Amino acid sequence: MDRRSQELDTATWMRVFNEAARLGVLHVHLSGGEPTARQDIVELTAHCVRSGLYTNLITSGVGAAEARLDALSDAGLDHVQLSIQAAHGDNAERIGGMSGAHAQKLNFARSVVERGLPLTVNAVIHRGNVGEVGDLIELAVAMRAKRLEIAHTQYYGWAQLNRSALMPTRAQADASIALVEEARRRFEGQIVIDLVLPDYYANYPKPCTGGWGRRTLNVTPSGKVLPCHAAETIPGLDFWSVKNRTLADVWWNSPAFNAFRGTDWMSEPCRSCDRKDRDWGGCRCQALALTGDASATDPACHKSPLHKPMQTLATSESSTSEPPPYVYRTIRSSPDKQPSDTKMTRLDGRASGPDP
Ligand code: SF4
Numbered sequence: 001m002d003r004r005s006q007e008l009d010t011a012t013w014m015r016v017f018n019e020a021a022r023l024g025v026l027h028v029h030l031s032g033g034e035p036t037a038r039q040d041i042v043e044l045t046a047h048c049v050r051s052g053l054y055t056n057l058i059t060s061g062v063g064a065a066e067a068r069l070d071a072l073s074d075a076g077l078d079h080v081q082l083s084i085q086a087a088h089g090d091n092a093e094r095i096g097g098m099s100g101a102h103a104q105k106l107n108f109a110r111s112v113v114e115r116g117l118p119l120t121v122n123a124v125i126h127r128g129n130v131g132e133v134g135d136l137i138e139l140a141v142a143m144r145a146k147r148l149e150i151a152h153t154q155y156y157g158w159a160q161l162n163r164s165a166l167m168p169t170r171a172q173a174d175a176s177i178a179l180v181e182e183a184r185r186r187f188e189g190q191i192v193i194d195l196v197l198p199d200y201y202a203n204y205p206k207p208c209t210g211g212w213g214r215r216t217l218n219v220t221p222s223g224k225v226l227p228c229h230a231a232e233t234i235p236g237l238d239f240w241s242v243k244n245r246t247l248a249d250v251w252w253n254s255p256a257f258n259a260f261r262g263t264d265w266m267s268e269p270c271r272s273c274d275r276k277d278r279d280w281g282g283c284r285c286q287a288l289a290l291t292g293d294a295s296a297t298d299p300a301c302h303k304s305p306l307h308k309p310m311q312t313l314a315t316s317e318s319s320t321s322e323p324p325p326y327v328y329r330t331i332r333s334s335p336d337k338q339p340s341d342t343k344m345t346r347l348d349g350r351a352s353g354p355d356p
Helices: 010-023 041-050 066-075 089-096 101-114 130-142 170-186 247-253 255-259 284-291 307-318
Strands: 027-030 054-059 079-084 119-125 147-152 192-196
Touching (some): 041 066, 066 101, 089 101, 101 119, 119 130, 130 147, 247 255
Parallel strands (some): 079 119, 147 192
């Protein structure tokens, strides 16, 4: 996480949004941390709207979020995405580690819908809430959300560190998928339900970010431009900043964006695979986390030599009777600076993270 003192100022963000619009960007996700904690969030939203960008506020719904809603709506905000940790307050607050947060989120969702703003509810699914997927769907419908994202956890960064606490069993993952498929039929025309499949039990990987450096970019609060939000987990990449470059220069010329763009970087089995320009070899961050090589085939693919070990690992981690406690993110820590007894192992048995 970036310190507040390192964040871009208002004028620089406005320049970046102008450059994004000129570059052809259509859709801006105002995220964080918590975007409503910025004093200038209304000003920035209005600026995005003036620049012709569709604006989506991705928020926890706690703190200043609700108090800023009227001003954000008046500024032309197009859409709100709210994260929830579980369907039931006691479990949601146990997972999120914040007392009173669930009730605040429900009030916030009500305020969003009352103002006529379209609402997406996002729920990251893991061992601690996989049994509540049916209730999460009912809750999102009751909240009058337009869209619900049931997203199985992607295990890199902090989630990788917490993997053994978060991994559901295959039976739990399969049951959650069946519930989503049934609910899609039941609530057709009322709510759209997106599903992010659990990689560790999949046969093919996701086309992560639609392909590295193809469709999306992330600008961090301090101005670094990333091909995906987790790209900083890959060591050795040179991430350029909008503090001293234009966004177009970063997009087209930065070494980090060109490292895995297209298909030339691929090795076998991806290089000769007919799906290589469909899934782009899967997730680079996951490939690094599990194999130690960011250019390897994502082990979520059944053609990877590490696919079976990945599934064995998931079965083993999900079958413990008592999961370990969560390791929470803090401003001063990063996953690779945790004590060695909390480090995760790769599929080759070595500690996760870059090779020394
Ligand atoms: S081998 Fe590579 S390109 Fe082919 S399906 Fe697997 S991950 Fe995708």
